[in-house]
Amino acid sequence: MKIKVLGAGCANCQALEKRTAEAVTLLGLQAEIEKVTDYGDIASYGVMSTPALVVDEKVVVSGRVPKVAELQSLLVGAGT
Amino acid sequence: MKALLNTDVQAIPAVRSSWRVWGGLLAAVAVWAAAYQANGPLWQWAIYDMSGFASDNRLGSALEFFFFDTVKILLLLAGIIFAVTVLRSFMSVERTRALLGGRREGVGNVAAAGLGVVTPFCSCSAVPGFIGFVAAGVPLGITMSFLIASPMVNEVAIVLLYGLFGWQVAAIYVTAGLVVAVVAGWVIGRLRLERWIESFVFETTLRGQPVDPSQGLGWVDRFAIAREEVRTIISKIWPYLLAGIGIGAAIHGWVPEGFFVKYAGPNNALAVPVAVGLGIPLYSNAAGILPLVEALHAKGLAIGTVLAFMMSVVALSVPELVLLRRVLKPRLLAVFVGVVGTGILAVGFLFNLIL
Numbered sequence: 001m002k003i004k005v006l007g008a009g010c011a012n013c014q015a016l017e018k019r020t021a022e023a024v025t026l027l028g029l030q031a032e033i034e035k036v037t038d039y040g041d042i043a044s045y046g047v048m049s050t051p052a053l054v055v056d057e058k059v060v061v062s063g064r065v066p067k068v069a070e071l072q073s074l075l076v077g078a079g080t
Numbered sequence: 081m082k083a084l085l086n087t088d089v090q091a092i093p094a095v096r097s098s099w100r101v102w103g104g105l106l107a108a109v110a111v112w113a114a115a116y117q118a119n120g121p122l123w124q125w126a127i128y129d130m131s132g133f134a135s136d137n138r139l140g141s142a143l144e145f146f147f148f149d150t151v152k153i154l155l156l157l158a159g160i161i162f163a164v165t166v167l168r169s170f171m172s173v174e175r176t177r178a179l180l181g182g183r184r185e186g187v188g189n190v191a192a193a194g195l196g197v198v199t200p201f202c203s204c205s206a207v208p209g210f211i212g213f214v215a216a217g218v219p220l221g222i223t224m225s226f227l228i229a230s231p232m233v234n235e236v237a238i239v240l241l242y243g244l245f246g247w248q249v250a251a252i253y254v255t256a257g258l259v260v261a262v263v264a265g266w267v268i269g270r271l272r273l274e275r276w277i278e279s280f281v282f283e284t285t286l287r288g289q290p291v292d293p294s295q296g297l298g299w300v301d302r303f304a305i306a307r308e309e310v311r312t313i314i315s316k317i318w319p320y321l322l323a324g325i326g327i328g329a330a331i332h333g334w335v336p337e338g339f340f341v342k343y344a345g346p347n348n349a350l351a352v353p354v355a356v357g358l359g360i361p362l363y364s365n366a367a368g369i370l371p372l373v374e375a376l377h378a379k380g381l382a383i384g385t386v387l388a389f390m391m392s393v394v395a396l397s398v399p400e401l402v403l404l405r406r407v408l409k410p411r412l413l414a415v416f417v418g419v420v421g422t423g424i425l426a427v428g429f430l431f432n433l434i435l
Contacts, residue, residue: 008207010202010204012204039207039208039211039406039407040280040283042207042208043207043211043212043215043284043286044284044285044286044287045287046212047208047291048173048174048177048208048209048211049173049200049201049205049208049209049293050202050204050205050208052291059291060291061291061293062292062293063200063205063293064293064305
């Protein structure tokens with residue numbers, strides 16, 4: 001599973017990255033988390049509010065930082 | 081009461097949780113209203129009756145001012161940020177873009193400025209937002225009206241103006257802010273400066289289905305988001321707020337009446353440009369600066385100067401300009417600062433003249 005956290009280093013982006021890592025660990029997933037900070041790349045996902053979460057090239061969250069539990073279910077949902 | 085709820089309604093978890101959410105909200109509103117009402121009498125009693133300050137004691141009145149204002153502004157911030165965030169959770173940048181697509185200039189600028197106020201939008205998203213608008217065909221000037229109104233007419237500025245200066249000043253600020261956003265965006269659009277947008281913006285292809293953050297939220301989620309927003313904003317600004325109110329209290333107590341009339345009264349034409357210039361680097365400190373400015377106003381700083389200063393602090397901030405530089409070439413950035421700055425100056429001069 002390839003996970004990308006989109007955002008150019010704002011506080012919320014860091015929070016999302018941290019929570020996503022936590023959710024991945026809790027689920028015991030084999031996943032690689034990448035940070036995308038280039039604005040062109042971020043915009044190319046059609047994302048207009050950061051932070052955003054992309055799982056296997058699909059945007060699943062944009063403009064908010066969900067709780068770890070919600071991220072877990074999002075990751076499970078996206079993986080199947 | 082709590083035990084009764086737990087046993088009686090446990091069979092229907094959805095009902096129980098909605099009881100809890102709306103009951104919690106109602107309780108919070110009641111506590112908030114009681115605290116707001118009690119704030120004035122409480123400090124009167126604590127400072128003059130309990131601590132024995134004479135009613136004309138400078139330290140006593142400065143302390144009362146400090147505690148009363150701090151609690152009042154914190155309560156207003158919490159209440160209004162919560163309400164605004166809940167309302168805004170029904171909107172999203174995605175929906176705003178869809179509403180603005182294909183609008184003509186003029187009407188489009190007005191719509192964009194209005195939507196800038198109601199759309200949840202963090203200035204940290206200014207760049208992806210800009211690319212998303214322009215690459216989807218929203219005209220530059222209309223995009224600019226949105227990007228100017230969004231930070232300018234923000235809830236923290238409005239709360240502080242309302243709490244410190246009263247609703248008339250807050251209303252003037254909102255109206256003037258919208259006019260500046262509409263006119264500045266329209267002017268930038270008329271100038272046809274698309275060639276000064278960084279070219280990668282137009283080369284960006286929008287693939288993928290955008291996710292609308294406002295979709296699929298229940299009331300519980302909206303309240304949770306709003307609570308989180310209140311916590312984030314207040315934990316970020318409280319030190320500045322306390323410092324600003326503290327210095328403001330000292331000015332109220334010890335600076336002579338009318339002190340600033342001489343230097344920054346309505347007749348000093350230089351005061352407005354100086355205020356606008358000072359406002360540009362002061363972004364994160366808006367919460368601390370306004371209480372200070374209120375004290376200066378009480379000693380004679382003119383109201384138009386206050387409004388221009390506030391607008392400059394929020395709409396022309398260095399961090400935002402640094403962000404916009406990613407998508408705007410230096411010339412367009414300079415035009416942006418020039419046009420918005422001129423609008424703010426006009427607001428300052430106008431209200432110094434008529435109020």
